[in-house]
Amino acid sequence: MSTSGDGGTLALGLPMAVPAPGLPARVRIHEVGPRDGLQNEKATVPTEVKAEFIRRLADAGLTTIEATSFVHPRWVPQLADAEQLFPQVRDLPVDLPVLVPNTRGLERALALDATRVAVFASATESFAKANLNRTVDEALAMFEPVVRQAKDAGAHVRGYLSMCFGDPWEGQVAVEQVVRVCRALRDMGCDELSLGDTIGVATPGHVGRLLTALNEAGVPTGSLGVHFHDTYGQALANTLAALQHGVTTVDASAGGLGGCPYAKSATGNLATEDLVWMLRGLGIDTGVDLDRLVATSAWMAGQLGRPSPSRTLRALSHKEQ
Amino acid sequence: MSTSGDGGTLALGLPMAVPAPGLPARVRIHEVGPRDGLQNEKATVPTEVKAEFIRRLADAGLTTIEATSFVHPRWVPQLADAEQLFPQVRDLPVDLPVLVPNTRGLERALALDATRVAVFASATESFAKANLNRTVDEALAMFEPVVRQAKDAGAHVRGYLSMCFGDPWEGQVAVEQVVRVCRALRDMGCDELSLGDTIGVATPGHVGRLLTALNEAGVPTGSLGVHFHDTYGQALANTLAALQHGVTTVDASAGGLGGCPYAKSATGNLATEDLVWMLRGLGIDTGVDLDRLVATSAWMAGQLGRPSPSRTLRALSHKEQ
Numbered sequence: 001m002s003t004s005g006d007g008g009t010l011a012l013g014l015p016m017a018v019p020a021p022g023l024p025a026r027v028r029i030h031e032v033g034p035r036d037g038l039q040n041e042k043a044t045v046p047t048e049v050k051a052e053f054i055r056r057l058a059d060a061g062l063t064t065i066e067a068t069s070f071v072h073p074r075w076v077p078q079l080a081d082a083e084q085l086f087p088q089v090r091d092l093p094v095d096l097p098v099l100v101p102n103t104r105g106l107e108r109a110l111a112l113d114a115t116r117v118a119v120f121a122s123a124t125e126s127f128a129k130a131n132l133n134r135t136v137d138e139a140l141a142m143f144e145p146v147v148r149q150a151k152d153a154g155a156h157v158r159g160y161l162s163m164c165f166g167d168p169w170e171g172q173v174a175v176e177q178v179v180r181v182c183r184a185l186r187d188m189g190c191d192e193l194s195l196g197d198t199i200g201v202a203t204p205g206h207v208g209r210l211l212t213a214l215n216e217a218g219v220p221t222g223s224l225g226v227h228f229h230d231t232y233g234q235a236l237a238n239t240l241a242a243l244q245h246g247v248t249t250v251d252a253s254a255g256g257l258g259g260c261p262y263a264k265s266a267t268g269n270l271a272t273e274d275l276v277w278m279l280r281g282l283g284i285d286t287g288v289d290l291d292r293l294v295a296t297s298a299w300m301a302g303q304l305g306r307p308s309p310s311r312t313l314r315a316l317s318h319k320e321q
Numbered sequence: 322m323s324t325s326g327d328g329g330t331l332a333l334g335l336p337m338a339v340p341a342p343g344l345p346a347r348v349r350i351h352e353v354g355p356r357d358g359l360q361n362e363k364a365t366v367p368t369e370v371k372a373e374f375i376r377r378l379a380d381a382g383l384t385t386i387e388a389t390s391f392v393h394p395r396w397v398p399q400l401a402d403a404e405q406l407f408p409q410v411r412d413l414p415v416d417l418p419v420l421v422p423n424t425r426g427l428e429r430a431l432a433l434d435a436t437r438v439a440v441f442a443s444a445t446e447s448f449a450k451a452n453l454n455r456t457v458d459e460a461l462a463m464f465e466p467v468v469r470q471a472k473d474a475g476a477h478v479r480g481y482l483s484m485c486f487g488d489p490w491e492g493q494v495a496v497e498q499v500v501r502v503c504r505a506l507r508d509m510g511c512d513e514l515s516l517g518d519t520i521g522v523a524t525p526g527h528v529g530r531l532l533t534a535l536n537e538a539g540v541p542t543g544s545l546g547v548h549f550h551d552t553y554g555q556a557l558a559n560t561l562a563a564l565q566h567g568v569t570t571v572d573a574s575a576g577g578l579g580g581c582p583y584a585k586s587a588t589g590n591l592a593t594e595d596l597v598w599m600l601r602g603l604g605i606d607t608g609v610d611l612d613r614l615v616a617t618s619a620w621m622a623g624q625l626g627r628p629s630p631s632r633t634l635r636a637l638s639h640k641e642q
Binding site for chain 1: 492562
């Protein structure tokens with residue numbers, strides 16, 4: 001038996017593009033690798049490498065690339081170079097949202113001409129307490145002036161909501177609680193929400209129930225993104241369920257970089273390559289060149305000195321050898 | 322920020338059980354770890370360890386466990402102990418199918434009172450040639466007397482069909498070709514078919530299209546199992562699509578053991594733990610005790626001296642430490 005003849009999966013026309021009924025024609029990938037990914041890497045990545053990473057991601061066709069975070073350097077030393085990094089990439093012809101934890105962070109971002117910002121809220125009291133040392137409502141009150149000021153400055157605001165499907169301290173999280181916080185974030189002016197499964201415990205029925213409840217509560221599905229972690233291997237199945245419920249914005253991290261350092265079971269974001277593979281197979285347009293993306297993530301894994309957890313990346317990189 | 326309070330995900334009631342519309346109430350997992358898994362491990366596993374593995378899987382609630390293969394020892398030396406192993410486990414109160422490549426293998430299996438056997442066909446000419454040195458139709462002609470003799474002996478016959486979604490030599494595989502071979506296997510008497518994505522290139526729309534085509538061709542969905550590989554991370558999303566099309570039999574391998582040694586990009590079967598996690602979250606009954614399954618696969622990984630690729634296994638094992 002021979003293994004010859006395997007001349008590159010993509011070149012062989014695989015995956016075969018076969019649309020499924022009821023799915024969107026196009027999906028916008030919100031690439032979080034440079035921020036959510038690198039924030040959670042032990043290695044300190046030089047600013048020049050970060051800038052190159054973002055440029056390569058844009059060159060691979062990603063149109064929304066979360067670039068960095070204007071959180072206090074004490075909390076996230078990996079992204080302490082936001083002031084140096086952002087001006088190096090801000091003229092790229094892509095959307096470059098940045099995370100802002102508070103008014104001070106927002107002002108730093110706006111001073112550098114950032115036009116898209118994101119705040120980071122929690123669906124649960126335990127994580128709000130752990131992450132922000134506040135109750136959920138106190139955290140919302142803290143974000144309210146940040147969002148207002150950002151909107152006044154003409155910026156697009158994304159609201160991240162963590163622990164939407166389970167919490168490592170509380171266990172189950174009621175759908176009604178998530179809906180309540182989503183409504184509050186919308187009411188204060190967030191243009192877009194990202195539903196985070198921070199510890200990776202969501203399953204497809206749960207995803208569908210939350211999206212249905214949000215729709216019924218008047219939160220437009222078009223304003224929602226999903227942010228799944230692959231801790232239990234469920235991220236892509238959950239993404240499929242979200243697409244079936246009308247979601248068209250999916251967060252992913254090139255090469256599967258990152259996770260959450262404050263939730264020990266959060267072992268990684270959905271890898272952008274695995275997502276692009278599925279969407280390509282479904283005939284859904286993303287604008288991403290998978291070969292270029294794989295080359296970029298393989299290069300970044302080399303910079304970090306560790307292999308990527310992305311299965312598609314490993315399969316396609318293997319082919320190239 | 323603290324990571325304390327994480328006292329075991331399952332004990333916290335996670336994943337939350339939220340059914341999705343249109344899915345089956347119960348799924349039968351066809352566990353392939355002891356055969357398809359161990360067949361593809363470099364390490365030679367002692368017969369006693371294999372028997373203990375099967376006993377532990379049965380104790381964890383798996384009801385169909387593919388035990389071994391009666392292929393010639395020269396081709397699969399890892400399973401050369403089929404004659405010694407099978408009598409050690411055949412009295413377990415579970416179904417224990419065995420692979421039989423030809424009449425000789427079938428006779429060996431029947432002599433040991435095997436009541437469920439499986440043959441292994443190919444949907445593509447290239448893989449039939451590589452795996453069996455025959456055309457597809459020549460291979461079907463070879464299996465015909467095997468299936469007839471097995472049925473005459475009262476055995477249940479499963480027909481594996483490999484390369485249903487793509488072939489490493491040919492690239493795309495026409496749905497019509499897969500339907501044709503499935504029809505032939507059904508016509509010769511196979512009770513059940515397992516649709517194999519041997520190189521892991523299936524995506525959910527493709528899964529739906531094939532299942533729809535088989536249904537339209539008169540192959541009952543209830544006679545179909547799906548056998549996905551996680552080479553590109555798609556196995557669980559594809560499984561969800563299959564469940565949505567009425568499939569209730571899913572192949573999986575404890576701890577994600579195995580793959581296919583003759584297709585270099587086939588890096589692993591769907592891990593049973595990741596499947597059970599999703600089904601548990603969907604409120605679908607499998608009869609499997611996830612804690613016991615994780616303990617079994619962790620033990621087996623120790624026997625093999627390598628970590629398991631199952632994400633659920635790693636996440637839950639981490640919790641226990």
